[in-house]
Amino acid sequence: MAARPPVPAPPYDGGCLCGAVRYRLSARPLAVNACHCTDCKRLSGATNLLMLIAPRDAFTHGGEVARYRKRAVSGREIDICRCAVCGTRLWHEPLSSPGLVFIAAGTLDDASWVVPASHIWIERASPGVVFQDDALIVEGQPATREMLMDAFTRLYGP
Numbered sequence: 001m002a003a004r005p006p007v008p009a010p011p012y013d014g015g016c017l018c019g020a021v022r023y024r025l026s027a028r029p030l031a032v033n034a035c036h037c038t039d040c041k042r043l044s045g046a047t048n049l050l051m052l053i054a055p056r057d058a059f060t061h062g063g064e065v066a067r068y069r070k071r072a073v074s075g076r077e078i079d080i081c082r083c084a085v086c087g088t089r090l091w092h093e094p095l096s097s098p099g100l101v102f103i104a105a106g107t108l109d110d111a112s113w114v115v116p117a118s119h120i121w122i123e124r125a126s127p128g129v130v131f132q133d134d135a136l137i138v139e140g141q142p143a144t145r146e147m148l149m150d151a152f153t154r155l156y157g158p
Helices: 038-044 146-156
Strands: 012-015 022-025 031-035 049-055 059-062 065-071 077-083 089-094 100-104 118-120 136-138
Touching (some): 118 146, 136 146
Parallel strands (some): 118 136
Antiparallel strands (some): 012 022, 022 059, 031 049, 077 089, 089 100
16 A cells, blocks of 8 residues: 655645635644545535544634534534535534534645545445555444544554
């Protein structure tokens, strides 16, 4: 397997398709995770949602967003934030963890370094999905998000 690219130093900037919403993450992510649940596949229009899990207090944005509250299969609720103009899904905010934000990696200006350190709901993964040999692989929803953060730290350091 090819070596993982290094995680660049913050800040990380991103935004929506039309440019009406821009955001900045001014801290290193706590985890990079791929979710293969049916909801994330439908909401992203892809085989999974690749996301950065990050500290909420290091995240800022400008522009109008539309929020949609979704209850996941796990029972957890999230507010999904999309551009109010073009509808791009940008991030979601878990109600159970108000100190975190989950940023859709595809909305970063430079996502070239983003490789998942963990995969969840792997039993629902689409055929052909590649799992990195060194990534944490979890069936269903993990008991805690800390295990996703620990997997990231194991691969990329503190």
